[in-house]
C-alpha cells in the first residue's frame with residue numbers, strides 16, 4: 001500500500017480525496033488518499049517525508065503552490081512557466097512538480113465544451129494564481145487576444161508583463177475593473193473566464209455575479225471557475241443572455257484526472273470522478 005494526499009491550510013472543503021479515492025477504487029489500486037493539513041511552517045517536513053518509498057505523491061493547494069517550488073528536485077515545463085505546483089510525483093525519492101490546474105482548464109474547455117482556444121479573443125476576470133495558469137494556457141494554445149481585468153489594476157498589469165515575456169503570439173492587455181471600459185471587449189469576445197472568487201459559497205460575495213446583467217452577451221462561452229455553487233449568478237446571467245456556459249466543476253475534475261494519470265499512468269475514470277464531486281457538492 002502506498003499513500004497519496006493533499007497538503008494545504010486550512011483544508012476543510014477539499015474535494016480531492018473524494019475524486020481521487022473514487023478513481024483508485026475503480027482500478028482496485030493499492031493506494032490510499034489522505035488529507036494532510038499542513039501550516040506553512042510544516043511544509044518542508046511534509047515534502048521531506050514524501051521522499052519515502054511509502055509515498056507516491058501529493059496534491060498541493062493554497063497557500064503552498066509557490067512556496068513548494070524550491071523544495072522540489074524538478075519542475076515540469078508548465079509548472080515552471082506558471083510558477084506554481086499543484087501535483088508532486090515521488091520517483092525513488094526524487095520529487096517532480098506539475099501544474100495540472102492548467103491542464104484541467106484546457107481539457108475542460110477543449111474536451112468538454114469543444115471550444116477552440118487558437119485564434120480566440122478572451123476576457124479574463126481576476127489576476128490571482130488561477131488567472132496566471134489560465135493566461136499561460138491561452139498563450140500556449142494560441143489565443144489571439146486576452147484582456148486581464150482586475151480589481152487591483154497593478155496586479156493585472158504585473159500578470160500581463162509576465163505573460164508578454166513568454167513571447168507568444170497572444171496580444172495581452174490589462175484593464176482596470178470598470179464596466180464601461182469592459183463593455184466593448186465583452187461584446188466581441190469569444191471566451192469569458194471568471195478567475196475571481198466572486199460568487200463562491202461561504203464568502204462575502206456568495207450569490208453575487210462579477211458582472212452586471214446586460215454585459216454578458218450570447219456570442220461568448222462563459223467559463224466560471226468557481227465550482228461551489230455549481231450554478232453561479234454569472235452562469236445564470238450568461239444563460240439568460242443565450243451564451244454557452246461551463247461551470248468550475250469541470251476544471252476541478254480534469255485537474256484531478258491529470259494528477260491521477262501522472263501518478264498511476266492509467267486513464268482516469270472521468271465520469272465517475274465527476275459524479276462523486278457533484279454528489280459531494282450536492283449538485
Ligand SMILES: NC(=O)c1ccc[n+]([C@@H]2O[C@H](COP(=O)([O-])OP(=O)(O)OC[C@H]3O[C@@H](n4cnc5c(N)ncnc54)[C@H](OP(=O)(O)O)[C@@H]3O)[C@@H](O)[C@H]2O)c1
Nearest residue numbers: 126127128129130131151152155195196197225248251252
Ligand atoms: N475550478 C477549479 O478547478 C479551480 C481551480 C483553482 C481556483 N479556482 C477558483 O478560482 C478562484 C480564484 O482562485 P485563485 O487561486 O486565483 O485565488 P487568488 O490568487 O486569491 O485570487 C483571487 C482573485 O479574485 C479577485 N477578487 C476576490 N474578491 C473580489 C471582489 N470582491 N471583487 C473583485 N475581485 C475580487 C482578486 O482580485 P484582487 O487581486 O484585486 O484582490 C483576485 O484577482 C477561487 O474561487 C477558486 O476556488 C477554481
